[in-house]
Amino acid sequence: MASKIVLHIGLQKSGTTFLQHVLQESCEVLAEAGVRYPVLPDWDRGKRTVANHEWPSYGLLGTEYPWVSQRRAAAEKDSWQALLDEVKSWPGTVLLSAEALSVVRTAAVQRLLDALRSDDVEVVITARSLGRSLPSLWQQHIRNGRSTSFASYLGTLADQRAKGWEQIENDTDLHLWRAFCLNRLARRWSEAGATRVSVVTTPGRPPELLWRRFAQAAGLPDLAVLPGRQAHTGLTAAETLVLSSMNASIREGSWTGQNADWVRQVVTDRFQTRETRGRKVVIPLEWRDRLAEWSDEDLTALQDTSAHVIGDIDDLRYAPDLEQDSPPTTEEVGAAGAEATLALAELALQESFVQRNTRRVRRLLP
The missing domain is CATH 3.40.50 (Rossmann fold)
Known part of the structure; x- marks a missing residue:
């Protein structure tokens, strides 16, 4: 023991x-x-x-x-x-x-x-x-x-x-x-x-x-x-606001929990790679x-x-x-939103590329 x-x-x-x-x-x-x-x-x-x-x-x-x-x-x-x-x-x-x-x-x-x-x-x-x-x-x-x-x-x-x-x-x-x-x-x-x-x-x-x-x-x-x-x-404060707005839209769209979790993970992973991310979340x-x-x-x-x-x-x-007194700026929120959009767009483009090539291969098959 x-x-x-x-x-x-x-x-x-x-x-x-x-x-x-x-x-x-x-x-x-x-x-x-x-x-x-x-x-x-x-x-x-x-x-x-x-x-x-x-x-x-x-x-x-x-x-x-x-x-x-x-x-x-x-x-x-x-x-x-x-x-x-x-x-x-x-x-x-x-x-x-x-x-x-x-x-x-x-x-x-x-x-x-x-x-x-x-x-x-x-x-x-x-x-x-x-x-x-x-x-x-x-x-x-x-x-x-x-x-x-x-x-x-x-x-x-x-x-x-x-x-x-x-x-x-x-x-x-x-x-x-x-x-x-x-x-x-x-x-x-x-x-x-x-x-x-x-x-x-x-x-x-x-x-x-x-x-x-x-x-x-x-x-x-x-x-x-x-x-x-x-x-x-x-x-950061801006990233959290962007993700919060995404959550509200996802809920209105009645997405499955699995798809919603996947989107959030893609976006938060992308946020972690940003060099300039804005100010941190502070107490109101x-x-x-x-x-x-x-x-x-x-x-x-x-x-x-x-x-x-x-x-x-x-x-x-x-x-x-x-504490910092100023909330995230419009530019910081916009930059975080753009980064989230790019993260999802890149995945969509990759998937489209795979789908296009799959169709081409199928057409070539006897």
Whole structure:
């Protein structure tokens, strides 16, 4: 049985994918140092791009996640058992990473800790300021096919927060604040029995600094060479607006989900290759004071918990005075729209070329 288990539970949009890439690519080096990062044989099925342990956790926690059906949970039971067997067979430290664990309620936290059957479970939370997390979450919202404005998205979050912490802790659908209120997240896991909870502040750049802070929190050895993995790059303000408008038009056209996903992927991949992309998404002016209040409230309460903060706690503080005030220009939006059009036009032309030549070959056949 593992002598110690380290659970990295996110948060979402805090560099988790970058860290998981590093852990996956370094799993052999880590194993030589006594730390097991399980990479299960079936990790690459579906749409995953990096090995993590979210899907196996569905086999244990199932519909505790609002997006997981009973059928999906049943399908992941073998994956969970395989992961548990890895934990049982390793004599040293086992490191598991699944950002979805940040949203689960107290009873599910207890169920997981009981299933792991370890007397030493440390929890590592990676976190960014709300001023950086919420724009990234809204971008993901748009990338998933929505067309909600950023202001409306923040309004929904404000309504959820206003429901009160008791309801947030118990309503599965209010999972965003269950994760992103750091002081309550830290308390939830420590009160359930975690032996130590660490909060790693995400500095942004360079990503190597995030890795060093994470390695310190997780008790990992220094890697001689950090794998050349780039941190994820989000969309700019102009690109997000273009994609949002595309989503609205796609919805009006009643496209299939598969075709809509394909178009969004083509466009977002093209956006990533642009040299001049415009300014980043920022908090709307009318929401900045509210976010500053939320941020100060949470960080004050976090310092009253037993959580260990690795890094500078001011990395987590939202500072409205540092925001850009100007929205994306008409030229930036137009350039992003043109790039999206070109990406789709090039694919259409390639397909037309193949179709034309196919017809020519068929005419030549006897």
